[in-house]
Each structure stands twice: as C-alpha cells, then as structure tokens.
Amino acid sequence: MTKSRVLLSVTDKSGLVDFGSQLVQRGYQLVSTGGTAKALRDAGLAVTDVSEVTGFPEMLDGRVKTLHPKIHGGILGIPSNPSHKAAMESADIEPFAMVVVNLYRFEETVSKPHTMEEAIESIDIGGPAMIRAAAKNHESVMIVVDPTDYSGVIAALDSGESPSFNQKLAAKAFRHTAYYDSAISNYLTQKFEGDLLSSESLSIGYRRVQGFRYGENPHQSGALYANSLNGTGLPQAKQLWGKELSYNNITDANGAWELVADMPTNSCAIIKHANPCGAATSGSFGDSYRFARESDPISAFGGVVAMNGVVDRGAAEAMTEKGNFLEIVIAEGFEPEALDIFKSRAGWGQDVRLLQATLPTRTSFISVKGIRGGAVIQQSDEDPSLDWVIATSKQPTESQMRALRLQWAIVQHVKSNAIVVGTESRLLGVGAGQMNRVQSVRLALAQAGDLAKGAVLASDAFFPFPDSIVTAAEHGITAIVHPGGSKKDQDVIDKANELGIAMCLTGIRHFNH
Numbered sequence: 425m426t427k428s429r430v431l432l433s434v435t436d437k438s439g440l441v442d443f444g445s446q447l448v449q450r451g452y453q454l455v456s457t458g459g460t461a462k463a464l465r466d467a468g469l470a471v472t473d474v475s476e477v478t479g480f481p482e483m484l485d486g487r488v489k490t491l492h493p494k495i496h497g498g499i500l501g502i503p504s505n506p507s508h509k510a511a512m513e514s515a516d517i518e519p520f521a522m523v524v525v526n527l528y529r530f531e532e533t534v535s536k537p538h539t540m541e542e543a544i545e546s547i548d549i550g551g552p553a554m555i556r557a558a559a560k561n562h563e564s565v566m567i568v569v570d571p572t573d574y575s576g577v578i579a580a581l582d583s584g585e586s587p588s589f590n591q592k593l594a595a596k597a598f599r600h601t602a603y604y605d606s607a608i609s610n611y612l613t614q615k616f617e618g619d620l621l622s623s624e625s626l627s628i629g630y631r632r633v634q635g636f637r638y639g640e641n642p643h644q645s646g647a648l649y650a651n652s653l654n655g656t657g658l659p660q661a662k663q664l665w666g667k668e669l670s671y672n673n674i675t676d677a678n679g680a681w682e683l684v685a686d687m688p689t690n691s692c693a694i695i696k697h698a699n700p701c702g703a704a705t706s707g708s709f710g711d712s713y714r715f716a717r718e719s720d721p722i723s724a725f726g727g728v729v730a731m732n733g734v735v736d737r738g739a740a741e742a743m744t745e746k747g748n749f750l751e752i753v754i755a756e757g758f759e760p761e762a763l764d765i766f767k768s769r770a771g772w773g774q775d776v777r778l779l780q781a782t783l784p785t786r787t788s789f790i791s792v793k794g795i796r797g798g799a800v801i802q803q804s805d806e807d808p809s810l811d812w813v814i815a816t817s818k819q820p821t822e823s824q825m826r827a828l829r830l831q832w833a834i835v836q837h838v839k840s841n842a843i844v845v846g847t848e849s850r851l852l853g854v855g856a857g858q859m860n861r862v863q864s865v866r867l868a869l870a871q872a873g874d875l876a877k878g879a880v881l882a883s884d885a886f887f888p889f890p891d892s893i894v895t896a897a898e899h900g901i902t903a904i905v906h907p908g909g910s911k912k913d914q915d916v917i918d919k920a921n922e923l924g925i926a927m928c929l930t931g932i933r934h935f936n937h
Contacts, residue, residue: 429498430522431474432464433457433490433551435529436571441467443524443574450581452521457489458482490550499523499557502564522566522577523558527551527604531652534611547608552601562594563587569600603629607652620790621801628652628790633659639671646671654789656782664758665766666777673728677752677779679837680730685784686807686833687732692716696727699857703834704850710738715850717748720871731755732783740765743776754779805836805934813929815908815917820926823848824880824903828928831882832905836934842884843868845876845901852879861885865892869899876900884934886910890919897923907933 430452434440437460444454444464455472456464464471475481478492490496497517502508512519533546558567566585568577573593580589606629613620620626630649639646648669650659658678663669669677680695687693687705692712694702701723702716709731717724728751729743735755740762743750753766753776766776788803814820820828826848834851835844843855843864853872855864861883869876877900886909887893893916896904904920908929920927 429453429455429518429520430524431455431490431495431499431520431554432460432524433474433554434460434524434526434571436526437463439571439574440464441469443571443578444469446578447522450578455520487549490554493517496553496557499554499565500561502561504564520558520565522568523554524568525551525554525558526569526571526600527555530604530611531607534607534653540615543611548604552604555597555601559594559597562590566590567593567597569593569597602627603631603652610653621803626801628792634669636671637668644671648674651789656784658779658781661754661779661781664763664778664780666752666775669752669777673752673777676728677730677754680728680752681754681781682784683834683837684730684732685786686837687830689732691732693730694719694724694727695730696723699838700834700844700851700854701727702851703846705830706849708738709733709735710742713739713742719851719853725749726751728752728754733757734759735762737761737765744769750776752777752779754781756780756783805936807833807836807934808932810931812905813908813931814926815913815929816920816925816927818921818924818926820903820928824926825928827880828882828903828905831880832930835882835884836936838884838936840884840935840937842934842936844882845869845872845879846882847879852876861887862892862895865895869895869901872899878902880904882906884936886913886933887916888912890916893919893923893925897925901925903927905930907931909933 428451430447432444432454433456440463448454448469453472454464454469455474455477457474461471461473474490474495478494480492482489493515494517497512497515498520501512501517501519503519528546528548530546534543555567555569558565566577606627609627610620613623629652631652633648633650636646638644648659658674658681676695676698679698680693683700683703684691684693687703690707690709690712691705692709693700694716702719704712704715706712706715713729726749731739733755734757735753736759743753744765757780758778766778786806788806791802791804793800827846830848831844831846835842838844838854839857841858841861841864844851845853845868852875853868855867858864858867872879879901880903881896881901883906886907888910889912903926905928908931910916917927
C-alpha cells in the first residue's frame with residue numbers, strides 16, 4: 425500500500441492547480457472528483473477519479489460520489505494500528521495522506537434570489553463527511569479546508585510534518601464544518617419554523633473580518649466577525665480612508681449607523697461612548713452636522729458621525745472646520761471632492777476614518793450578549809410603529825408631533841434610563857444610563873438649557889410618577905412621548921393636563937441596556 429495519496433474535492437479552486445502541481449512534484453498521487461479532477465487534468469496533471477477507486481460512478485445527480493468505504497476507510501484508517509491495517513488490506517483499501525476539501529457555496533446561494541430547491545441542492549453532504557473524518561484522524565491524515573493554507577502545507581511537507589501543525593488544521597476543519605452547518609440550520613429553522621429563539625439549541629456562525637489590537641480595554645483581546653446570513657451592516661462596510669479600526673470604533677460606528685437609519689433623509693447622528701451626543705436633520709448634510717454638533721460640542725469632539733446619504737463637499741468642509749476632531753465618518757458614499765478634503769486634512773491631525781456602508785433596513789436580527797457561562801439572546805429592537813394614543817386633552821400641534829416622532833426615533837438608541845429633549849429638526853439634550861428616570865430628565869434638560877423652552881421630551885419607558893412631568897414643565901417642555909403602561913399612568917396624564925403639556929403614548933418600550 426502507498427501512503428502518498430491525496431484526495432481533492434473543492435468548490436473554491438483558487439490556487440488548486442499550483443498546489444496540485446507541487447504535490448505531484450513531491451511524489452503524491454492525486455485522487456479527485458468532478459470539476460476538481462477536470463481542472464487538474466486540464467492543467468496536465470495525472471488524476472485518478474474517485475469512481476475508479478470506489479468502482480461506482482457518481483450517481484443521483486452527483487449527490488453520491490465519495491460516500492463509500494474505499495474513501496472513508498482510506499481516510500479513517502490508522503495504518504499503524506495492526507487491526508486497521510489488516511482490515512484495510514482485506515478490503516483492498518489504501519490510505520490517504522491528505523484530504524483537501526472545501527464546501528458547496530450555501531451562503532452564496534441563499535444570499536441572492538433563489539428557490540428552496542436551489543438552497544437544498546447547495547447543502548454539501550460528502551464534503552463535510554470527508555472533512556470530519558480526516559480531522560478526526562489528524563494524527564494520520566492532513567486535512568486542508570482553506571486555499572490560503574496551501575503554501576503553509578507545502579512548507580510543512582518540506583520541513584517535516586509536525587503533530588501541532590496537523591492539530592491546528594484539524595481544529596480549523598471542525599470550525600469550517602460547524603460554521604457551514606450553523607448557516608444551514610439557521611436558514612432552514614427560519615424557513616420551516618420561523619423563530620430561531622424557540623429552538624432547543626442555537627448555533628450562530630460568524631466569519632472573522634478583522635482582528636483588533638485589543639478590545640474595549642488594552643488587556644482584552646477583540647475581533648470583528650460577520651454573520652453568515654446577514655449581508656448588511658458594519659462588518660460589510662468598506663473603509664475608504666484612515667487607520668485601522670478598533671473595537672470601540674466599531675461599536676460606536678454601529679450605534680451611529682443604526683440611529684441615522686431611523687432618521688429622515690439628510691440627517692446626521694453623532695455618537696460618543698455608545699450614546700448619541702448630537703442628531704439633526706436639515707436641508708443639507710453640512711447644516712445637519714453643524715446643528716448636531718451644537719447639541720454637545722464637547723462630547724462631539726472625538727466622536728463618530730453617521731450620515732444617511734452621500735457626503736458632499738459642504739458636509740466635508742463642515743466636519744473639517746477648525747476645532748473639529750472626529751474618529752469616524754460613516755455614510756452611504758462620499759463624493760470625490762469630499763474624499764479629497766478629508767485626505768488633505770490628515771496632515772493637520774484630522775486623519776478621520778471613512779466608512780462606506782449600505783443603510784440598514786429595519787429587519788430583525790439576532791442580538792447576542794455573552795455572559796459568564798453562556799449568553800442572553802434576543803431579537804433586535806425594531807419599533808413596530810404602533811398607533812400612538814394622544815392621552816391628554818391638549819393635542820400636540822403638527823410641529824410638535826414631528827418633533828415627538830424624531831425624538832422617539834432617537835431615544836431608543838440611548839442607554840436606559842433614557843430621556844431626550846429636542847425639536848422637529850435636532851436633538852438638544854440627553855439623559856443616558858441613569859439609575860432613575862428623574863435624574864435622566866434633569867440631565868437632558870440641563871444640557872438643553874434655555875433651548876428646552878418650547879421643545880419636546882421623549883422617554884424610552886413609562887414614568888412611574890408625575891414628578892418628571894413637573895420638572896419638564898418647569899423647563900418649558902410642551903409635549904412628551906413615552907410608552908405608557910405604569911400603574912400611575914393616569915396620575916401622570918392628569919399632571920400633564922394640569923400643566924398644559926400634550927402627551928402621547930406609544931405602547932412600546934425601548935430599553936437599551
């Protein structure tokens with residue numbers, strides 16, 4: 425028997441011919457299937473078809489090719505084990521020294537328009553079986569699932585294989601199949617059952633996009649991963665300019681991007697330490713940025729800016745004015761003149777990172793928060809846009825209603841307990857993350873200052889007592905929106921009526937912990 429056989433069956437054929445050539449030069453015999461065999465043979469390499477090894481042709485439209493004892497026996501058999509060796513010789517099974525496999529493109533199929541039949545036919549069966557078999561028997565068989573590892577494999581063969589190298593390849597192989605299966609299981613669960621979070625187990629596949637120098641703090645490691653079945657979001661953004669992003673950059677950019685997606689066109693949002701410190705909408709992105717920055721110029725320094733459109737020259741000039749410093753600007757695009765302006769300011773210490781991304785649609789996704797020993801998982805918080813109830817005798821004006829809707833869009837992106845104060849065009853004050861709602865109200869009003877007079881106020885949850893309504897009235901607030909649902913709702917409404925404040929109830933809470 426020979427130990428020099430390599431089994432190759434790959435969907436991603438990048439680097440395949442060169443790799444196969446180098447294996448042949450080192451005395452390996454190539455065994456392959458279908459398109460992989462054709463690609464190698466067309467390059468002039470000698471290849472043995474799997475059907476020659478098994479004695480059976482491919483059948484069932486290619487569903488059955490490698491599921492045969494002469495293949496899996498050659499992968500799983502341990503040549504140094506006397507009983508294995510005897511059984512393999514008796515069945516005329518030759519071992520494989522290496523298995524090179526990557527899988528059908530299931531993700532690619534389901535990420536574009538497709539039928540259920542096409543999705544099902546994109547589920548690989550023989551590939552994962554061979555990968556898992558080879559990874560299990562990694563002491564005897566080298567398993568290669570990633571074309572980027574080809575050069576490392578050749579180097580290892582030339583220097584002498586090491587157990588640790590095979591172990592790393594085996595661990596990667598199991599990650600490869602686990603990721604693949606997670607995409608399939610989640611896709612089919614959503615199609616056939618509808619709710620991932622009602623299933624008895626949940627496997628979520630993430631693919632590494634980039635590593636960070638550290639996580640939230642220098643002593644923590646961190647990396648960015650993309651969801652296998654969600655094609656839009658920060659992991660898919662394109663960086664057009666600037667130095668490498670950090671963990672905190674990404675989390676703040678995500679907060680700004682999610683917020684501006686909920687705002688009217690020509691809007692700007694500024695995030696600092698996971699909370700909005702500025703938000704505005706106007707006739708131009710330049711004005712929107714200036715108004716947003718005025719909400720809290722101190723916090724805006726070093727912040728992350730998001731714009732729900734294409735950044736033009738005027739917006740770029742506004743963001744690079746003297747005294748400004750921004751970590752990131754994220755938008756749907758940047759006009760060439762705008763890019764040039766940002767790049768020209770780099771020498772002035774304003775080397776901002778520029779990200780281009782697709783504006784998120786308000787569709788639900790799985791939110792995962794790790795805790796020690798597990799995770800808490802939920803659907804993302806998407807506002808169902810219920811009909812609001814005007815609870816007071818005083819009706820909000822059209823202008824006040826526009827202001828209430830804008831501030832309601834903003835408040836759900838503020839850490840609870842969350843209060844925002846603003847107008848129909850901008851955010852004026854934020855009270856974020858306080859242990860009691862009264863303190864959040866005071867902070868938001870203090871930041872708004874004299875501009876609070878005539879403005880509106882939004883709360884992410886109900887008011888348990890009327891005291892916050894009294895405080896709001898003292899500062900000139902004219903209308904309030906909150907979910908309602910407190911035992912004291914009527915007391916709160918009565919106090920609003922007494923003080924001449926219009927009040928709307930949304931029926932939906934937006935805690936953001």
